[in-house]
Amino acid sequence: MSKIALVTGLNGERFEALLSHRSLVIERIISSADITPTDYVQSQDEWVVLLQGEATLEVAGKAVELRSGDYLFLPAGTLHVVRRVTNGALWLAVHLHPAPACGEDSA
Numbered sequence: 001m002s003k004i005a006l007v008t009g010l011n012g013e014r015f016e017a018l019l020s021h022r023s024l025v026i027e028r029i030i031s032s033a034d035i036t037p038t039d040y041v042q043s044q045d046e047w048v049v050l051l052q053g054e055a056t057l058e059v060a061g062k063a064v065e066l067r068s069g070d071y072l073f074l075p076a077g078t079l080h081v082v083r084r085v086t087n088g089a090l091w092l093a094v095h096l097h098p099a100p101a102c103g104e105d106s107a
Helices: none
Strands: 013-021 024-031 045-052 054-059 062-067 071-074 080-085 089-096
Touching (some): 054 071
Antiparallel strands (some): 045 089, 054 062, 054 080
């Protein structure tokens, strides 16, 4: 199943989970050029690929420039911020959440 995303009128970023299975989450992110930089420090590992557009991220205090086709691995606990992005940037993010400890309920 596919959807065509229209970015007209979008402010910030829109997140859409495409697949959630056990500790794995795959999401599509659509960004507008009108974003508010937000600090992210996540408990899960994240691998992200920029499918369309350009972006500047700050990862652990260092600027990282991305263009279409570039990807980045963000280990859990890594501070990252999207500083600049072109309108209509399209991302695919893969999140790998920690597995629950033995005996914990995953619900």
